[in-house]
Amino acid sequence: MTDLGLWAVPVAILGGAIRVSTPFLFVSLGEVLTERAGRINLGLEGTLVFGAMAGYAVAYESGSAWAGVLAAALAGVIFGLLHGLICSLPKVNDIAIGIALMLLGTGLAFFFGTPYVQPVAPRLPAIDLGFWSGIPQVQAALTVNVLFLVGIALALGMAWMLRATRIGLILRVVGDSTDAARAMGLRPNAIRIAATATGGAFAGVAGAYLSLFYPGAWSQGISSGQGLMAVALVIFARWNPLNCVWAALLFGGAGALGPALQSVGLSDGYYLYYAAPYVLTLGVLIATSSPNRATAGAPGELSITK
């Protein structure tokens, strides 16, 4: 192994950004889709944990990691549908339902997940993008999972869809004004349910990434709040799928800062480095906030903007 000295820190941050960002990316893309249709789904944390469990269990039982990803996505669709359907009832608060579903998802995952803590499920394959480098650390940092690339493609696709396609227009209309959508002959509730279900599928896949690739094991502590932080990332990203990519990479990289600094010998006050992602969020939010554009980009039908 080559001794990189202080260069180890940027390499580790790059590697960490790629490894840790994928769950953030998928959950935040799912939430963008949901919120662009006018609903907030705080339950994605629960969907993520349940997806992690379902993905791991199915991958272990079937022997195929991709079957696990599919199962996690399906589980996510079911949770999304549940949220969407309940919120379509009159006078139901989507934030409260989200919190309830978050607890339900984690609870169910812990209940069914007990037998799967110890077994080893097949892992998702990775693509070695660091083959050009002779440095093992760089090779390791650039070992990229397929889902990360899928996530970036999804972000690009969603940005294009929201901007240039009829489906994107429908989604935006439903999210910005229920009345306008009705006037266009659209059925807002059906569209919102579909968007929430798709968003749920994304969160389920994020969970499968956690349990099937990185860190690559199912346990009750698998999520350290990625699902919740990703919901906050959406506000940070101003409901723009492309910004979600940057925000997710930033959070992933900031999370790698603590271990990386300790590994090169800067170990005083490591608790402080571990707070980096949160300090970063606060800093960026303060820097970008303004009384005039606090909710710029926010869909008009969101319960927080109404």
Added chain:
Amino acid sequence: MSHLPLSRRGFLRGTAGLAGVTALSSLPLAARAADKLTVGFIYVGAKDDYGYNQSHAEGAAALKSMPGVTVVEEEKVAETVDVTKTMESMINFDGATLLFPTSFGYFDPFILELAPKYKTVRFEHCGGLWTDKDPKNVGSYFGYIDMAVYLNGICAGHATKSKKIGFVAAKPIPQVLENINCFLLGARAVDPSITCQVIFTGEWSMPVKEAEATNALCDAGCDVITAHVDGPKVVMQTAAGRGAYICGYHANQSALAPDKYLTGAEWNWGKVYTDFLTKVMAGGTIDNFVRGGLAEGFVKMSPLGPAVSDAARKQFADTQAAILKGGFSVFKGPMKDNTGKEVIPAGKVYLETDVALESMNYLVEGVLGTTS
């Protein structure tokens, strides 16, 4: 938590009635063997974490087959006032008279504050340091797993090519620091030029951070890695995936990467708890301060893996024999910490049983990392 059909009051009435018709009635109450006992176990994490909590839960499971013993358990109890609530609920609703709160942070202040209120209940804490000043119905027990970690270190010292080994640690408490030091000192018994890089995650269970820490260690050139976190599975898998050798902790993790697994330091609570309960059921009491190591069967080693060389096997066996014989010492002066300060003066020797080691607050020379 389940409510048992038998309340504590009913149980006392029943045993009193029984006492009237048996010859046992002539014996003083304390000396009479208990025929029924409810034992409460409290875990800080999930009891199937493939690590620390599971090792205790397996110990508790071993008790369930003992006649007259009822085991109640609660998992994921935080090291906060939560544990006080759980303990009171086990005492008042389940009728538990013997409690095993198994996490380090439960001891002070939670157990020490609650014990005087329930003088008939026995509190047995894992890892705490009971002294004469503490309540008499509190006891602490622990195993000298640091010696098993020292043996891990010997295997690591033989296996490392980069002369750099790594340790993923949760929190800088004395037991963790002792393990880190023993891992390096074991390796240095093979080659004194070896260093050990430590990364603290700050939490007992945080899989993503543990994986990041493991990757950072591999990036820094460590080629043998071990951990002291509640569930070491992620560290083991990640390290083996990066091509490093691994030493297990808490339980046997060899199934995760048989080729890369050197050996591991395992708990053996089943034996400890069975011995405790046998004593209590026979009318005895558990000592307030119980410790045991490899010789007493409190801890054990995983079978050596295929990657362990013959030279390593020999040194491992010799050292293990010396530890089992007793009088073996890892911490002897002169010894410096990694800031250059002398922590053990020349001529001073600490045996594994020395209580002073249980308040260790330094990392020895050769460990790369700080305690804060």
